[in-house]
Amino acid sequence: MNITIVGLSAGGLSCLKTLLKYSRDLRITAITNEERLYSRCLLTYLLGKELDENDINIAEVSDLKNTEIIFKRTVKSINREKRTITLDNNREIPYDKLVLAVGSDPLRPTYCKEENNVFTLRYLKDAHNIDKKLKDSVIVVGGGYVGIKSAYGFYKRKVRTTMIVTSPYPLSVTADEETGRIVEKELIKMGVDLRLKSDVIEVVKKNGSVNVILRDGTELISDVLVVGKGVKPNINLAKSAGLECQNGILVNDFLQTSDENIYAIGDCAESSDIVRKEKNINAIWPTAEEQ
Ligand SMILES: Cc1cc2nc3c(=O)[nH]c(=O)nc-3n(C[C@H](O)[C@H](O)[C@H](O)COP(=O)(O)OP(=O)(O)OC[C@H]3O[C@@H](n4cnc5c(N)ncnc54)[C@H](O)[C@@H]3O)c2cc1C
Known part of the structure; x- marks a missing residue:
């Protein structure tokens, strides 16, 4: 057969x-x-950088x-x-x-364009692309598993990390509020600049960095944006x-x-x-x- x-x-x-x-x-x-x-x-x-390619x-x-x-x-x-x-x-x-x-x-919001240093993380080539552009700051969009695990990776790499989460607490799609609040505390302890109930409205590439405009008008700048908004x-x-x-x-x-x-x-x-x-x-x- x-x-x-x-x-x-x-x-x-x-x-x-x-x-x-x-x-x-x-x-x-x-x-x-x-x-x-x-x-x-x-x-x-x-x-x-906790593992190398052979480890995975x-x-x-x-x-x-x-x-x-x-x-x-x-x-x-x-x-x-x-x-x-x-x-x-x-x-x-x-x-x-x-x-x-x-x-x-991955779901790709309209602003998700690699030429603008905006990436999703699904395949090995995505990790390579992010790695190439990342120097010392990153914005992670999405508070699900991929977003949280990415933030943890960047914390380990000692990169300044901002996290944009639409819902009132992380993991809101898969976990209850009590669990989400525990994750929230851990992210803050790790030094992540966590922006809850927030969303990205516009992304512009300027001088090799990404400029991100949030719904409340705040402007953030980083080397790369990593989007984890589901699959x-x-x-x-x-x-x-x-x-x-x-x-x-x-x-x-x-x-x-x-x-x-x-x-x-x-x-x-x-x-x-x-x-x-x-x-x-x-x-x-x-x-x-x-x-
Ligand atoms: C960054 C990240 C972290 C994650 N962490 C966790 C975790 O901690 N715990 C957990 O449980 N899950 C986690 N997940 C989710 C988990 O990886 C997926 O649920 C799992 O990989 C699904 O396996 P799959 O075989 O169904 O599909 P996939 O892993 O998506 O594999 C499908 C494969 O098929 C190939 N393919 C697609 N179409 C074709 C075609 N037409 N011809 C040939 N090949 C094709 C694709 O390229 C891919 O290699 C994570 C996912 C990501 C992206």
Whole structure:
């Protein structure tokens, strides 16, 4: 049986390892458009100089039996009738079962332009780009996990950090107020200039720095702006193939999409949430890995 996996991060890699462990007689092809396998969760420690690039490796995938790993290629389309996928070099790969582990991408407010030193942090190349521009000050926009972990990294790097959070306390989307207030205190203890109930209205690049105008008219200046305002699941590939999608790719309790031969896992999959008792996306590493 041919199994093809698209995306090789938390979800795709865990799927690959599980198949190799429990199943014989499989021919597996796994494709990622990135250059290497690393932990996204550790990117903020890389930025904070607590870890180097070798420390964030998550797997060695050379010489795996009956398995082909393809790096730096994007899957452009799925042909469900022929059961093939096509890569960006026009190579066609057949599948009997296809696993979409294509993750999510950061939400990018309109002011988010790399040429203005405004970055999101999702991929290793983002960490490199931020690293190149960062000297001694940074503004972090967003009080979720990525924002908080970024602020911690910059604190470790001894960079002057300002944090802009729209809500009255950090982590307001995923935690209650009591927890959020504990995080708030810790951020302040770390020396972060925390601006709650605040938002960015305009960003202008001036003399190599970023000038940021807040809703109350305050103007801030820093080397770079890092935006962590949430993620959107990568559903375009699935949608173009006619698979049912809402916020994410809809899957049943066996993680099958509306096509029984195609599965979706991780940040891109909208699955049953047994706590909320509705379809939901829990965009965290352990969920992707377990699925
Ligand atoms: C900075 C940061 C810190 C985080 N910290 C934590 C944390 O502390 N704890 C936690 O639980 N979670 C954390 N997360 C979230 C966690 O990283 C994600 O939930 C997890 O990576 C999701 O895994 P995934 O396999 O579903 O998708 P992803 O990790 O997004 O991987 C999808 C992969 O598929 C590739 N891909 C997409 N489309 C295609 C295509 N068409 N062809 C080929 N390849 C494709 C992508 O390039 C990517 O490599 C963090 C995220 C970030 C960005």
